[in-house]
Amino acid sequence: MNTKFNLLLFLSLALSQFVHAQEEYGRKLVKTLASDKFAGRGYVFQGDKKAAAFIAKEMKKSGLSPLGDSFMQPFNLPANVFPKAASVALNGSDLKIGANALIDAASPSVNGAFEVLPVNSNLNNLQNLKGLVLDKRFQGKAILLDEEAQLAHMKPEEWRRVVMTLMQEGQHAVLLVKTKAKFTWRAGTSQAKKPAVYIKDVNFDQPKNEIVLDITAYFQPQYSTQNVCGFLKGTGNSDSTIVITAHYDHLGAIGKKVVFNGANDNASGTALMLYLAQYYGKNKPKYNMIFLAFSGEESGLLGSKYYVANPRNELSKVKFLLNLDMAGTGDDGIQVVNGTIFTKAFDTMKAINAEKGYLPDVKVRGPMNRSDHAPFYEKGVPSFFIYTLGGIAAYHDICDRYETLPFTKFNGYANLLTDFIATF
Missing domain, CATH: 3.50.30.30 (Glucose Oxidase; domain 1)
Structure with a gap:
């Protein structure tokens, strides 16, 4: 009796520590990416470059290799910034x-x-x-x-x-x-x-x-920014690929004291993507996995459009793509864009959640072209764009900060995604 109780206690404590580690890692990443040091991850004070270097370092620590010759995929975009x-x-x-x-x-x-x-x-x-x-x-x-x-x-x-x-x-x-x-x-x-x-x-x-x-405004017609691209080899013989994406850019700053930190949008989605990279670095996946952190999303999906026009992998070999944006709440569950298109995948995700109770709800939505899945979907890549619902209303303002982000369902969301990916 005592042995059984002790085993259950051990498993309960181990699960608690695992869950705590998930959120702790996510919080650590968001706290860094949404700090004033990163200047709103825009195109002033090299905020985007600092963020990209940090993301590449985290990918490397998790055991990812560069996708292509480098983790960085440079491209240019127009940017009007306010350096003073x-x-x-x-x-x-x-x-x-x-x-x-x-x-x-x-x-x-x-x-x-x-x-x-x-x-x-x-x-x-x-x-x-x-x-x-x-x-x-x-x-x-x-x-x-x-x-x-x-x-x-x-x-x-x-x-x-x-x-x-x-x-x-x-x-x-x-x-x-x-x-x-x-x-x-x-x-x-x-x-x-x-x-x-x-x-x-x-x-x-x-x-x-x-x-x-x-x-004081400064217009840069050809500002050089970058996507960050990591690769993880699968254990199987298939050349099919699961792709996880998130945009890391935000709106920058007006001078050094008025910063649009973008904790929920989208330091949180980037943190969830990097958590999954860490998870699969330790728990080798069946399929190859690619992790893409995009710049230029707030400028019109320019980073993902550039990647699709200059891909570092065969898009036809992508089994499924998950695009993660605003992952820091979840009081009302998640919204799954393209769920009405890829109904089998959506039904699978909803069934997992119904069984495990990870999130309050998994809601379906049709196609929309307002995030980085869209250029891939237009090329025929099966894809979901997912974002959390409820909680704080901060969005594209100075209130979207680490200190106000609740991380309500970060753990459940992460677990739902790993369970979902395991079904492929």
């Missing part, structure tokens, strides 16, 4: 970047003081928009638009086109957008002629308002 701290002041009061003011990622440099003039006309009306562009009364001024009022007359995509038009054309020097929406940023892949600054929780209630801007 930006300042925005309204009527003599400094606004906090990321909280009360946010620079559009396509903005050029600007330095000066500008009178603020409101524009109240409906700019979904093309005549009104053309009139604003040509109106010389706004020459050299900062024009102020109320986003909420404009959205009463147009769809969000139409509003974005209006903003882009006014960043390229018009007599004004600066575009200000008063918004109530949550601040989110994006990767800048071009530089407009005029800067745009989003303002929130600020009143323009003076008889005469003045905005003072000091913004």
